Amino acid sequence: GAVVSQHPSWVICKSGTSVKIECRSLDFQATTMFWYRQFPKQSLMLMATSNEGSKATYEQGVEKDKFLINHASLTLSTLTVTSAHPEDSSFYICSARRTDTITDTQYFGPGTRLTVL
Amino acid sequence: AQTVTQSQPEMSVQEAETVTLSCTYDTSESDYYLFWYKQPPSRQMILVIRQEAYKQQNATENRFSVNFQKAAKSFSLKISDSQLGDAAMYFCAYRTPRNSGNTPLVFGKGTRLSVIA
Numbered sequence: 001g002a003v004v005s006q007h008p009s010w011v012i013c014k015s016g017t018s019v020k021i022e023c024r025s026l027d028f029q030a031t032t033m034f035w036y037r038q039f040p041k042q043s044l045m046l047m048a049t050s051n052e053g054s055k056a057t058y059e060q061g062v063e064k065d066k067f068l069i070n071h072a073s074l075t076l077s078t079l080t081v082t083s084a085h086p087e088d089s090s091f092y093i094c095s096a097r098r099t100d101t102i103t104d105t106q107y108f109g110p111g112t113r114l115t116v117l
Numbered sequence: 118a119q120t121v122t123q124s125q126p127e128m129s130v131q132e133a134e135t136v137t138l139s140c141t142y143d144t145s146e147s148d149y150y151l152f153w154y155k156q157p158p159s160r161q162m163i164l165v166i167r168q169e170a171y172k173q174q175n176a177t178e179n180r181f182s183v184n185f186q187k188a189a190k191s192f193s194l195k196i197s198d199s200q201l202g203d204a205a206m207y208f209c210a211y212r213t214p215r216n217s218g219n220t221p222l223v224f225g226k227g228t229r230l231s232v233i234a
Contacts, residue, residue, distance in 0.1 A: 032219045034221050034222075038160075041229075042226070042227075043208060043224045043225065043226045043227050044162075044208070044224050046221050051219060057219075091160060093160075093162065095162075095222075097219075104214070105164060106221075106222055108154075108161065108162035110160070111161070
């Protein structure tokens, strides 16, 4: 299967600071990437859809000024949590959609655990 | 809006036995994809199996197979000869095809599968 990497795998930061999470599709180009948030023992909650070269589409209730998404190339999308607070602590997962094959499947990164002190 | 329902929050199975995880969905579309993803304790989302709605034949991947009932909008996952490594959270997911735009996966709430040695 295709490979999607995420960096960092975990991060601890102080309240008020910003944190950037990178998502890369390593062996395919992805015009569309997705960012999810997952709380313990719950399903994945879609935060936003990231499109290469254009603005991200945010789900209802997700603050676009707090969760900045940049999809600068066909293999890289970044999520920046600005002015992080303890309630932003969570597990963030990115996903890249591979459309250059007939299977058209989403592949997931390994996730980033964010802890805000 | 499309919804995916997994009615079994937890399931358990004896090693080497067979277990079936249930999933139902609601949609007005006639063409779509269905997926089962596995999330082990590492939290890496892994694609287990996929099914195109236009295909009548049930998808199979080694010990994993599905029972796709389009009229009933049911998409169950059968795991045969269960192994300890199958213990994980399993998510059923739905998506419309690529021509419908950048539509994300719609996930169910998940079923936690335990495998008993």
